[in-house]
Amino acid sequence: MFNFCPSCASKKIKFEEGKVFRCPDCGFVYYHNIAAATGCIISVPSSDHLQVVRDGAERLLFLVRGKEPAVGKLDLPGGFVDVGEGALEGLYRELREEIGWTPPVPDGAGLSSVFRLFASFSNVYEYKNIKYNTCDMYFSVSAPGLRPEGLRLEQAEVAGVRFLKPEEIDFNQFAFESTKRAVKSYLRILD
């Protein structure tokens, strides 16, 4: 990532332990630490979905990606946690930005009362030849009565949404392995 020390321009800078740059000439140290990221499974109980289907199956909300990479493939709402945010605050913001919907939070209760952590994996995102090691955290939230018309999609990022029953999910249509793994974990499908 660095060919020269950002502090003294020495060429002797070393990358060690897969995470830390050290310069032997000036003592510069930089930890390229993991980034935190979230993803969310929004579950719509069957009896509430469009009120015409009462078949006992919940439906899960998926985004159809509106831009590369993997345009047209399935994804989950979520993203990187920003500086100054907790994981749940970051997720709440991403939901608001990406789909224009956030779960109601009861008075006096925190976000942890509505989101449930069900899986967490390490992952690697590569962007412009830099590899970012992440800690992905996956949460679920129940959304009784949520309908497509209750969403306001982020036009630049999201091409559409799908509400799918577990048996309707085509695992070949996922944009990212990490998301596929999370959905399988949620549905307790063993690889």
Ligand SMILES: [Zn+2]
């Ligand atoms: Zn240096």
